Amino acid sequence: MSRVRFILYPVLAFFLLIPVRLSAQEAEDNTFGGWEFIDINHDFDGSPFFAKFYFEHDNFQYKRFQDWYTRTTFGVKILPWLKADLAYDYIQYPSYATHKAVFDVMATLKEGSFSASIRERYMHDWTPSLGTQGNILRSRLKVQYDIPDTRFSPYLAVEVFTWGDVWKRTRHYVACDYGITGKIQFEAYYMYYAFRDIPAEHVIGLGFNVDI
Numbered sequence: 347m348s349r350v351r352f353i354l355y356p357v358l359a360f361f362l363l364i365p366v367r368l369s370a371q372e373a374e375d376n377t378f379g380g381w382e383f384i385d386i387n388h389d390f391d392g393s394p395f396f397a398k399f400y401f402e403h404d405n406f407q408y409k410r411f412q413d414w415y416t417r418t419t420f421g422v423k424i425l426p427w428l429k430a431d432l433a434y435d436y437i438q439y440p441s442y443a444t445h446k447a448v449f450d451v452m453a454t455l456k457e458g459s460f461s462a463s464i465r466e467r468y469m470h471d472w473t474p475s476l477g478t479q480g481n482i483l484r485s486r487l488k489v490q491y492d493i494p495d496t497r498f499s500p501y502l503a504v505e506v507f508t509w510g511d512v513w514k515r516t517r518h519y520v521a522c523d524y525g526i527t528g529k530i531q532f533e534a535y536y537m538y539y540a541f542r543d544i545p546a547e548h549v550i551g552l553g554f555n556v557d558i
Contacts, residue, residue: 377548379404444473465485468484489502504516513542519537530556531554
């Protein structure tokens with residue numbers, strides 16, 4: 347546990363001290379950005395329940411603040427291959443905040459070093475200062491391979507955002523996890539983010555997954 351804390355505290359400090367400019371509008375290209383995150387997981391001993399806390403900081407071109415958000419999650423492992431959870435998101439943009447209620451169901455199948463997961467996520471968001479709210483369904487397929495005798499686990503994923511019969515946007519991931527310790531992973535990804543009405547974004551994601 348002391349080793350986890352030794353690595354975790356500097357990681358948290360890094361995210362809290364990221365310099366940003368909070369100007370909401372600038373004449374610059376917003377099709378490239380960086381997402382930095384930390385995902386903290388805890389399984390309750392002797393029970394199927396788990397909890398998670400997630401923090402992410404998003405920026406345009408590593409120059410301008412896009413948003414940051416937290417997600418607090420409580421869930422249950424229904425079967426060895428099936429789990430469900432409820433979460434609350436708080437998202438802070440430069441000039442307003444958004445709240446989201448999140449419900450997930452995810453199934454994971456494993457065969458040797460390969461694993462595949464399908465996740466369905468329903469989200470309801472509301473923004474009090476703007477008087478808006480909405481719904482979205484996010485369907486994700488992820489395929490991962492644990493390279494034998496290494497700490498590397500590359501994966502591919504695609505996530506489709508829809509509501510009713512309307513396509514909203516799609517995320518395409520090329521990524522890899524690296525096991526620093528048995529409880530801490532470093533994760534890096536490239537994401538191509540396609541939208542319905544605006545130009546696509548290219549995102550570099552860097553972060554840590556921590557079990558406590």
